[in-house]
Amino acid sequence: MGKEIIEGLRPAFDLIYPPRCGSCGAPIAAHGALCEECWGELEFPGSVEMAQTSHGERHSGIIAATLYNDMSRSLILKFKHGGKLALAPILGRMIASRIHNDEGEMPLIIPVPLHRTRIWQRGFNQSAMLAREVANAGKGELLVDGLVRVKRTPSLGDLPSDTRHQILRGAIAVRRGAREMVRGRSVILIDDVMTSGATSTACVEALLGAGADTVRIACFARAKRAPSRS
Structure with a gap:
């Protein structure tokens, strides 16, 4: 039409x-x-918080559309668990509005993966839906299956940061057929929420290990206190 x-x-x-x-x-x-x-009711990062890195972190910046508060949490829960998939364009556009690319080759847009059993249960990968919206906004080239979960991990919700990092070590890998596409490219990793940074750390390590040039992390909401390990 x-x-x-x-x-x-x-x-x-x-x-x-x-x-x-x-x-x-x-x-x-x-x-x-x-x-x-x-x-x-949403809270927005300042320019310093928008692309933040800390000593020892291997990523090239954190880009957050909002700071994690009651309203951003409510939106994410309605999107992920409340069946409000129509929120994907809103949240995705808000992420895209914070992404500024230098002139040159467009980055790869790669979502944080879910294990296949989690996708079967939920019916969708929320990060993949957000990544598609970011790509549709012209912020990069979508590679929706660039990363895979090679082992299923338990819910990390109430676990301490160190435990989360330990559980996720080796749980995420670059898909075999995507390694050539990732090598030498700048990547924007898309997630819905970033709290401890354990999941994003595992993704960044996998992407850099496969030869990615740089990896930036872009999410809808980031915990107000910066994660200590990405």
Whole structure:
């Protein structure tokens, strides 16, 4: 269907399905957005926090759309576990808006992988959906299956940081058929939330081990206190 036809049908679509906030459901002006109140509850990183690195970290920066608070947590939970997949474009566009690439070859956009059993249970990989939106925004070339989980790990939710890092050591690898695509390329690793940094560390190690030139981490929400190990 052509863009002109879609735009022509939009008023009728909006009449049948009025635009509502992706978080609270309040009426808004257009689809795919948040209401003013919910938007106002989000916290955003400053320029220093936007691409942060620390001594000893092997990644080339952390790019966060928001800081992790009650509102960002609510959005992520509704997206991952509440069936609100329509939030993917909103969250993905917010990540993309923080990514600034230098002129030259576009980076690879690679999502944090889920183990196949987790995908079967959930039905989707939320990081892959966000990565697709970031690529659609022109921020890089999507390689949705660049990384794989070679072993299933337990839920890391309440575990201390050191334990998380230990569990994830060797759990993530670059897919055999993707190694040539990764070698020598700049990579943007996409995740939904970054807390301890254990998962992103495992991904960064795998990508750099496969010959990636640089790896930046981009997420929707990052813990307010910077992770000590990426």
